[in-house]
């Protein structure tokens with residue numbers, strides 16, 4: 034899949050909005066560095082949990098719960114031997130390139146799904162619940178009474194008040 038950077042470019046290159054400025058700049062630099070990356074880049078889901086080694090199936094609705102499992106393979110699985118952590122790129126804008134230590138069948142190619150969904154929904158792909166704080170999200174929601182619309186992916190939500198019970202502890206003395 035050939036990625037066109039203008040499809041995922043934030044309005045200001047150094048400030049995230051619907052699209053991550055870190056991811057945009059990271060890809061732009063990789064594309065400049067190596068002309069093959071733009072045509073060969075792949076995004077993979079690692080089924081081997083990087084946390085505890087357990088098996089994690091790819092679930093498009095649940096990607097936000099396993100951001101650490103998302104890998105950027107700049108030259109693809111067949112031609113490349115290295116990866117970057119997508120989560121690290123989002124957080125810090127840059128990250129180290131590592132050799133792939135996992136078996137190839139532990140990698141699920143989600144390139145098409147990822148870029149199609151990211152172009153359509155933007156960073157909501159990483160926060161389907163819409164309850165995370167993301168930098169540059171000031172204009173993410175339009176509030177209408179008790180509801181709000183996400184300006185990135187179009188989802189409507191309604192406000193609910195949930196009870197949070199607080200447990201206080203105090204010291205008392207009891208007779209024996």
Ligand SMILES: [Zn+2]
Nearest residue numbers: 157183185186
């Ligand atoms: Zn959204």
